[in-house]
Amino acid sequence: MKALIVDDDRVLADVLAFTLRREGYQVVQAFDGETALERWQADRPDLIILDVNLPRLDGFSVCRRIRAQADTPILLLTVRDQEEDILRGLGLGADDYITKPFSPRQLVARTQAVLRRSGQRPTSSIRTVGDIQLDPSRRELGVGQGPTVSLTPLECQLLECLMINAGHVLTYDAIMAHVWGPEGGDRDMLRQLVRRLRQKLDQACPGESSRVETVPGLGYGLVLASVHS
Numbered sequence: 334m335k336a337l338i339v340d341d342d343r344v345l346a347d348v349l350a351f352t353l354r355r356e357g358y359q360v361v362q363a364f365d366g367e368t369a370l371e372r373w374q375a376d377r378p379d380l381i382i383l384d385v386n387l388p389r390l391d392g393f394s395v396c397r398r399i400r401a402q403a404d405t406p407i408l409l410l411t412v413r414d415q416e417e418d419i420l421r422g423l424g425l426g427a428d429d430y431i432t433k434p435f436s437p438r439q440l441v442a443r444t445q446a447v448l449r450r451s452g453q454r455p456t457s458s459i460r461t462v463g464d465i466q467l468d469p470s471r472r473e474l475g476v477g478q479g480p481t482v483s484l485t486p487l488e489c490q491l492l493e494c495l496m497i498n499a500g501h502v503l504t505y506d507a508i509m510a511h512v513w514g515p516e517g518g519d520r521d522m523l524r525q526l527v528r529r530l531r532q533k534l535d536q537a538c539p540g541e542s543s544r545v546e547t548v549p550g551l552g553y554g555l556v557l558a559s560v561h562s
Contacts, residue, residue, distance in 0.1 A: 335359040336444070337378035339369040339395065340410065349382060351472075351511065352437040353444070355469065355493045357460060366390025373399055380444060385411035393425055398427030406451045408443055449560070451466055462477060462499045463557035465534075465544065467492055476538035495545065495555035502546070502554035516532050525555060 336358045341362065343364060350360045352402040360374045364389040373381065385392035396407055409427045413419065422430050428447045431440065460467045472489045474482045486493065494503065494511040508533040511516040512526070512550040531543050546554045 334448075335361065335378040336380045336382060337361050337363065337369070337372055337376060338382045339363045339366070339372075339387065339392070340382075340384040341365060342384070349440065350438075351494075351497065352440060353382075354497045355460065356441055364388075366392065366395045370398060373405070378405065379409045380448060381405055382440075382444070383407055383409050383427075385409055385418070393421060395425055396422065396425045396523070397554060400464060404451070406447045406495050408447055460493065460496050461560070462496045462555065464538075465496065465555075465557075467496060469493060474533055474537050477546075479538040482533045482537045483531075484533060487526055488533060489503075491526055491530055495553065499555045499557065502548045502552050504552040508552060 334357070336353050338346055338349050338360060339362070340349065341346050345365065346362055348361065350362060353360050361372055361378060363372045367389045367485055368379075369383065369387070370390070372378075381391045383395060387395070390539075392411070394408060397471075399405060399407065407427045409422045409430045410431070410433060412433045413508075419430050428450065431443055455471065460469065466475040467473070467489070471486045471491055472486065474484055488518070490512045494508055495501065505520055505523060509523055510516060511521075513525070525548075527545055531545050534544050544555055544557075546556045548554065
């Protein structure tokens with residue numbers, strides 16, 4: 334299932350994209366209203382998450398133009414909380430309205446509710462990369478035909494981050510921001526967390542070489558082939 338995220342706050346847009354990717358969505362992004370319409374035409378997403386305050390063309394106008402041509406589910410985002418703005422958005426055909434700030438869990442719950450009301454089935458939360466499977470809701474890891482292994486919340490977040498970016502090396506800072514947030518975690522904590530995750534991966538598939546690759550001075554990455562880090 335594909336989601337179009339439209340927000341001119343690129344940091345927030347990346348957080349939203351990460352949240353939905355770990356739920357199994359394909360994500361495309363736009364940072365202004367005109368580009369949003371172009372991406373909608375080109376990518377035909379199943380869901381649109383649309384900020385109201387956009388450059389070039391505001392979210393209300395984007396919503397109106399899309400709704401005139403299609404019934405794609407639209408969730409509006411805004412810092413506004415006045416009743417007239419909410420009523421305007423819903424009157425233009427938006428399916429739901431969420432006011433910033435909001436939690437990732439609230440966003441996921443709202444998107445799933447919007448998709449259910451539109452008759453679409455929300456995407457499965459189980460993530461698969463190669464022979465690695467992760468069920469974030471149960472915090473369970475499986476590799477191939479090996480046994481299922483339980484993860485701690487931090488181990489689960491780390492593995493999700495690596496799986497979403499499988500085949501690429503993530504910097505220490507990028508991983509720490511995803512796992513602990515911008516103000517939490519340090520490299521020693523990350524090193525210990527990676528060590529514990531490697532142990533869990535070994536439990537799930539005994540005898541395999543580490544799937545978590547270390548690139549000294551840069552960061553870590555998830556590799557699909559069995560290689561030593």
